[in-house]
Amino acid sequence: MRVATWNVNSIRARVDRVADWLERADVDVLAMQETKCSDEQFPTMPFLAAGYDVVHCGFNQWNGVAIASRVGIEDVAVGFENQPTWSSSPDVEAAAEARALGATCNGVRVWSLYIPNGRFVGSPHYAYKLEWLAALRDTAQKWLADDPAAQLALVGDWNIAPTDEDVWSIEAYEGSTHVTEPERTAFNAILDAQYSDVVRPFTPGPAVFTYWDYTQLRFPKNRGMRIDFILGSPALAQRVIHAEIVREERKGKGASDHAPVLIELA
């Protein structure tokens, strides 16, 4: 079974490209992030036409997560237990954002995750990011405590570069989000909860990235960041026989600024 994650940066702007890649890459399950639309606006038809069922969680033009599968989608969960809430302004009541969607596909529990960006160090959004990661860690730890043999995949855009090798220049990110010690500690806490990065062993660095800014020729110069990850529970991790970052999909006009990340399970 082939499972992938991709921050698509608007599904409406890229649905043909995504559906085309699903078929070409022989993907069974794709978790998407940053669909940037409501459930009503989500383009379901191209997925159905390609042979995939799809579930989506989106409230407005921000965030948005989805899972497409051609091997079944069961027990869909919108958000996770104790997922922190966010309010965009003082007159708007805080609510859970469209950043987490879970579904079981052919025995694998997949969570499509879009971790908050953090904006700038010390901002309310940065505190929210750290809270969000801590809550995810606690809940994900419970999932494994309840069933140590569970096949769990926590996949998506983590908005963290866990090591200095995961950015094209650590100097360029000095003082920025994504590389700070608290963010890295929060990410490592999930690894400590027995989830492992199942892609890195197949795609060692340095200079191996999943995201490249649209500006300043960052992609052709390979000045990117590794921030999209597939973290697997022990039972899932031991099934991984291949993994890759599909740089080809970052090329050309109309590409997302992220590349898909793909694993193959025995």
Next chain:
DNA sequence: ATGACAGCGTGCCGCTGA
């Protein structure tokens, strides 16, 4: 060739992204 931001709506600027 991989090539000098992109997508969205309260829309033609401002916000978000990282």
